[in-house]
Structure formats: structure tokens, C-alpha cells
Amino acid sequence: MRMIEPSPDTLAAATAGDLHALDALLAGIQPGVHGLALRMLGGREDAADATQEILLKVVTHLGTFRGGSAFTTWVWSVARNHL
Numbered sequence: 001m002r003m004i005e006p007s008p009d010t011l012a013a014a015t016a017g018d019l020h021a022l023d024a025l026l027a028g029i030q031p032g033v034h035g036l037a038l039r040m041l042g043g044r045e046d047a048a049d050a051t052q053e054i055l056l057k058v059v060t061h062l063g064t065f066r067g068g069s070a071f072t073t074w075v076w077s078v079a080r081n082h083l
Contacts, residue, residue: 001031001032001034001035002031002032003028003029003031003032003033003072003075003076004028004029004072005028005070005071005072006024006025006028006071009021010024010025011025011065011071014062015062015063015065022059026055026058026059029055029058029072029075030051030055032072032075032076033051033054033055033075033079034047034048034051036076036079036080036083037050037051037054037079037083040083041083050082050083053082054078054079054082054083057078057082058075058078061078
């Protein structure tokens with residue numbers, strides 16, 4: 001599954017603490033993160049657990065995203081390093 005690149009406005013609002021924007025951001029990246037976890041881990045339960053852990057990392061470290069690359073590229077890096 002592919003990740004959906006959030007709009008700059010959505011990303012800025014999510015970073016500022018807007019829960020609706022954060023929900024939209026997570027909804028756009030969750031399928032891609034889950035697909036990667038499933039391919040790398042093989043089991044559905046392990047992939048689901050890893051997906052939740054990765055999404056939590058994305059939320060807690062959102063302020064460290066500096067915009068030097070696409071947001072989804074940063075998410076892929078977070079997910080890959082976690083897995």
C-alpha cells in the first residue's frame with residue numbers, strides 16, 4: 001500500500017497539535033506502514049503491533065521532521081529503522 005503525502009497545511013496543523021489534522025495524517029500513512037511491516041515481519045499480529053509502535057513514534061517525533069525530504073520518505077525511514 002502507498003502512503004499519502006499530507007498537504008503542507010495538514011502537516012503544519014498536526015505538528016501544532018490539531019487532532020483532526022493528526023488523524024488525517026495518520027490515516028494517510030497507516031496503510032503503507034502496515035504493508036511494509038507485514039512484508040518484513042510476515043505475521044499479521046506482529047505487523048499490527050509494529051504498525052502501532054511506528055505510528056506512535058511518528059506522533060511523538062513529529063516535531064523533529066525538518067522538511068529536508070518528503071514527509072513520507074521520513075516515515076519510511078522511521079518504519080524501516082523500527083522494523
